[in-house]
Amino acid sequence: MSDRTMALVTGANKGIGYEIAAGLGALGWQVGVGARDEERREAAVAKLRAGGADAFGVPLDVTDGASVTAAARLIEDRAGRLDVLVNNAGITGGRPQEPTLVDPATILAAVDVNVLGVVRVTNAMLPLLRRSASPRIVNMSSTVGSLTRQSTPGAQVGPIAAAYSTSKTFLNAVTVQYVRELRDTNILINLACPGYTATDLNAFSGVRTPEQGAAIAIRLATLPDDGPTGGFFDDEGEIPW
Numbered sequence: 409m410s411d412r413t414m415a416l417v418t419g420a421n422k423g424i425g426y427e428i429a430a431g432l433g434a435l436g437w438q439v440g441v442g443a444r445d446e447e448r449r450e451a452a453v454a455k456l457r458a459g460g461a462d463a464f465g466v467p468l469d470v471t472d473g474a475s476v477t478a479a480a481r482l483i484e485d486r487a488g489r490l491d492v493l494v495n496n497a498g499i500t501g502g503r504p505q506e507p508t509l510v511d512p513a514t515i516l517a518a519v520d521v522n523v524l525g526v527v528r529v530t531n532a533m534l535p536l537l538r539r540s541a542s543p544r545i546v547n548m549s550s551t552v553g554s555l556t557r558q559s560t561p562g563a564q565v566g567p568i569a570a571a572y573s574t575s576k577t578f579l580n581a582v583t584v585q586y587v588r589e590l591r592d593t594n595i596l597i598n599l600a601c602p603g604y605t606a607t608d609l610n611a612f613s614g615v616r617t618p619e620q621g622a623a624i625a626i627r628l629a630t631l632p633d634d635g636p637t638g639g640f641f642d643d644e645g646e647i648p649w
């Protein structure tokens with residue numbers, strides 16, 4: 409067992425998740441690299457370790473309950489607790505996503521990863537987070553999940569996305585319920601938006617680097633004990649719900 413801060417980042421083999429893992433590793437933390445594909449996971453771990461991070465692989469498909477349970481067991485065996493959970497794994501779900509055209513299966517798939525995946529992982533990790541002196545949960549959302557922004561004519565909120573945007577709105581709503589239930593604990597839970605970031609998710613059309621996209625999650629993962637809980641933030645500050 410180690411005294412060093414133990415973090416788990418889901419979907420950490422590439423994109424923003426990889427950079428969150430790198431950023432937390434640079435703080436001297438132990439970082440579990442949650443990823444479903446063994447080859448991609450081990451390649452990311454090797455690269456993070458070559459950069460000096462104390463990274464280790466955590467086999468994790470957030471849609472698979474058995475995989476999530478095994479991931480919690482792995483963290484427990486390694487550290488006996490978890491200090492920081494970053495629920496970063498996400499998918500857009502494919503096209504079309506106009507609500508009049510979308511296949512309901514596309515919506516279900518996005519919800520399975522982006523919402524239920526967060527519930528599965530969070531609930532499996534909660535017993536380990538409860539053993540931490542300063543537990544933090546960061547859920548990776550998006551401004552496209554903001555109903556205020558989506559319903560403001562002319563606002564920059566990406567394409568019409570009845571699966572992706574709505575899954576992030578759903579994630580925000582579920583996160584608020586976690587915040588309510590866990591209000592009397594020391595667990596700080598916040599939602600992050602990385603901004604429009606060049607990754608596989610958008611065929612690298614984003615304007616921010618994955619490192620820039622990772623910054624807000626790293627900030628929320630490293631909040632002091634008197635930091636906020638139940639907020640929805642990007643680098644600019646609070647995002648309207």
Ligand code: NAP
Nearest residue numbers: 419421423424469470496497498548550604605607608609
């Ligand atoms: P990305 O490069 O496509 O990375 C997504 C990560 O999620 C990958 O590691 C992927 O693993 C993983 N993942 C997908 N399904 C999974 C599953 N069932 N189990 C475990 N891992 C799974 O995308 P990104 O842009 O870095 O996105 C990271 C987060 O930021 C997402 O939640 C996304 O919605 C959010 N976000 C991104 C942007 C943006 O502009 N990029 C903006 C707002 C919010 P594989 O390699 O195995 O597919």
